[in-house]
Amino acid sequence: MDRTLTHFIAALRNAEVRISPAETLDAMNAVELVGYRDRAFLKDSLALVLPKTADEKETFDTTFDQFFSFEDVAGQTVAVEGDSDGEDGEAGGEGQGQGEGLGGGKGSGSKGKKSKYAAVEEEEEEDLGPGAMAEPRSALARLLMQEGTTDLTVRMAEAAEEADLTQIQVFTQKGLYTRKIMDAMGLAGLVAEIGELRASPHIPERRLAQELRRRRDWLRELVRDYVERQFLLHADVTGRRLREDLLQKVKLSNVEHRNFRLIQEIVLRMAKKLAALHSRRRKVFKRGQLHVSRTLRHNMSYDGSIFDLHWKSVKVDRPKVFAICDVSGSVAAYARFMLMFLYSLDEVMPKVRSFAFSSDLAEVTELFERNKIEDAIAKTLRDYSGGSTDYGQAFQDFRKLCMDEVDNRTTIIILGDARNNYGDPRTDILKEMYDRSKRVIWLNPESRNTWNVGDAEMRKYSAYVHQAEECNSLMHLNRIVGNLLRMVA
């Protein structure tokens, strides 16, 4: 029973729900209290203990439904089984597929079950008519002939464990594992027994052979279903991880549209990790406000006469970051990612002001704060990506807008390719920014050897930035921002 739970938790972890050992213990306590009897209750309870964000709750929902679709919960819920008895037999009687019969419950009546097996078994058989059957001998055969699939299911789960089913990685292994599990359950013995029985002259034994064959095929389907489900639970993410690794290295402009979501997640996770890593804080003292209690406390040793004063202070977060993002046509392929990153940075760092421009520059901080990431990016691109690139104009706008607020604790990040359409680069303004700020960092999505080709002004600009970096994959971004936060913090 605890093993079921740990397996379930492993499946959840696989689905990217973070669960600590402490939470596992909580879950065990909860299960002890609640029991496996009431499925909805169990789900509600575990949903409180294990997933800790709204997203995780959703993942939890699907994983729970998948995982506990049969498994050995049924083994412990006698009451549930009794309940589902009637309707299940009915379903079987209507000749529905056994997938459904399985999903609902296990304790079907024998009549319903036989008709279900019939759907699987189409091979011609001599009609032996109803009547007594011989006693099955091998363990698996006995299990197969039992009413109710509970023990069989348990045996199957055990066999799956022997076969290390949780290690399944790619879908081509499904057949292999099905076979392994069947073997572990004692298929060989069963086949031999069927062979013997068929050769027997006695009708009841032949009848049993027929029935056993039907049930064997049905069992194979059952195992295949089981493997399929376990594959979805355990292997799906491994592939995903592989994909994520690849995406990290691929050039941002080459990423397919359907992977945007994934990238977005990576970016957000990255930004969060970086910000958490470097979130040191500083203290600022409030002028003239006495911290009475602390002062008294410290002056106890001076006989209670106020001698050593302590002032109230506030802890202040990292200094300001101004991020300016080029969203013009020449960087269109990157703009999305840059904005995505800007947005994520904004979420994790308290004082980021974001600007976007192609010719005219405007602040998008508020837009970012108010909208969801997709909307924010779409709106920014819609509103600002129209014109042709003009860095000179953009710098002018920046000076007008907020040069006053740039001080020696400010870091300015410029995301752009520095292609200025042969216009005035206005390096004087960049110089002013350079002088006033703590750091100016230029992230250029083009590779270094094209930086000065054509209308690119990188040579001029790079004189007035502290750092100019090529940045066109998530790996670059990760490294640069790591450095950046270390310096800013």
Next chain:
Amino acid sequence: MADIEQLAESVDSLKDSFEAHRYICSNQIATAVYLAFHLRKPVLIEGPPGVGKTELAKTTAEMFALPLIRLQCYEGLDEAKAIYEWKYGKQLLYTQVLKETLDEVLQGAQGFAESVTRLHEFGDIFFSEEFLEPRPLLKALREEDGCVLLLDEVDKSDHEFESLLLEILSDFQVSIPEIGTVKAHREPPIVFLTSNNTREISDALKRRCLHLYIPFPDADLEQRIIHARVPDIPPELRRQLVTFIQDLRDLDLKKVPAISETIDWARTLLLLHTESLDPDLVRDTLNVILKFQEDIENVDAEIATLTNKAVRADGVGPKARP
């Protein structure tokens, strides 16, 4: 105490009891309280503003007939305001008194060494319980028969404060360096933390809590809530206004109306003796449910459609929503 155990015997009994206290809750919520009681774990409640997060804690306190100790979190909240503080004034007086009586204490002491020994023999009460001013968290731990502790809007506090909470949340104890560890009395408090998700709560804190997410209720539940809170409102109007609100939540709004707004609106309409919604009335009372001028302007164009839909969907047609 027996009463509480009886109440918390099963999820259903809790649910009924909540309903008796005019708090209509889903199974999930009742299960959270059930587990919180039996597993002795704090509950972290998240969800949009106005869905009854704080109310849940209040109702639980009322239901269990326990005192409610509430700590409103805000930026800059520290241990001196949340856990304990020394009574500095009294401590100062104490030193004064001590100084005056020092002669008596040291009477007849020969030399420095003996004076110091005498002084050490003298009870040291400077940092003792007498001079301790308990703040909400400490108070909650010292409550004899247990209590309900509500840490409201924990996301508004600083990261440091979150770390301060960890000890009390996992072990129901507080360590005061000068005194030692204060443990909860027989009955540890039932702790609720609420968060509006203005920032991510740290994993360490989440790990120690049950996590309950309260979403906006569906139409059915919301009707029952309105029924419980504003019992005088005619059923037809109740249905209409719930339908209206539910549709409103689908629009692109800055601040989506929550249950508290629905209740306010229901009260408003009741006060105006309304029988049925009509566009003009809705327009006049829209400021009860929408709190931004921008939202009101946005919705203005839709009012007629939404109202008609809400009114039309009465008993005749299929139910507006499950």
